[in-house]
Amino acid sequence: MYIIEPRVFTDARGYFMEAFKQAEFDDHIGHVDFIQDNESMSSRNVLRGLHYQKGEYSQAKLVRVIKGSVLDVAVDIRKSSPTFGRHVAVELSETNKKQFFIPRGFAHGFLVLSDEAIFTYKVDNVYAPQAEAGIRWDDPQLGIEWPVSASDVLTSEKDLKAPFLRDAVLFD
Numbered sequence: 001m002y003i004i005e006p007r008v009f010t011d012a013r014g015y016f017m018e019a020f021k022q023a024e025f026d027d028h029i030g031h032v033d034f035i036q037d038n039e040s041m042s043s044r045n046v047l048r049g050l051h052y053q054k055g056e057y058s059q060a061k062l063v064r065v066i067k068g069s070v071l072d073v074a075v076d077i078r079k080s081s082p083t084f085g086r087h088v089a090v091e092l093s094e095t096n097k098k099q100f101f102i103p104r105g106f107a108h109g110f111l112v113l114s115d116e117a118i119f120t121y122k123v124d125n126v127y128a129p130q131a132e133a134g135i136r137w138d139d140p141q142l143g144i145e146w147p148v149s150a151s152d153v154l155t156s157e158k159d160l161k162a163p164f165l166r167d168a169v170l171f172d
Helices: 022-028
Strands: 002-004 008-011 014-017 036-043 047-053 061-067 069-076 087-093 099-102 106-112 116-123 132-134
Touching (some): 061 087, 061 106, 069 099, 069 116, 087 099, 106 116
Antiparallel strands (some): 002 099, 047 106, 047 132, 061 099, 061 116, 069 087, 069 106
């Protein structure tokens, strides 16, 4: 996982930044063939995740926020990894312009911290409903400190029924 802080040029008119440049990405992270951009809008306390796709449909993601702010989380679900079960959490916002690269083999989710957030991400593989998987966002084994009480979280029925890490389908 990598946190990317792009160079942002600001003046009285606003700002300019290169949101993605293949050559720089290749030099610092490695080559990834992104094939699709996705975008979602969510309200305060919406929690989406922790999601991933299994097998040949696994996805690497480059995520960022263009409006508002979120707490973005990636969990290593590769059983053979020395960091298996550990997570990285980073605030992504329209103000800090940080981006987060999440390789294949990680579950991903985010919690909206602002009144509204527009979240965008590049993926390197197509969405395949039959390969969809998830892990409970509130799994105590993960130890993620979400900055909102569980009773205030707004999430989908599917995410509420996701298995805990110990019961999930994982990567080798």
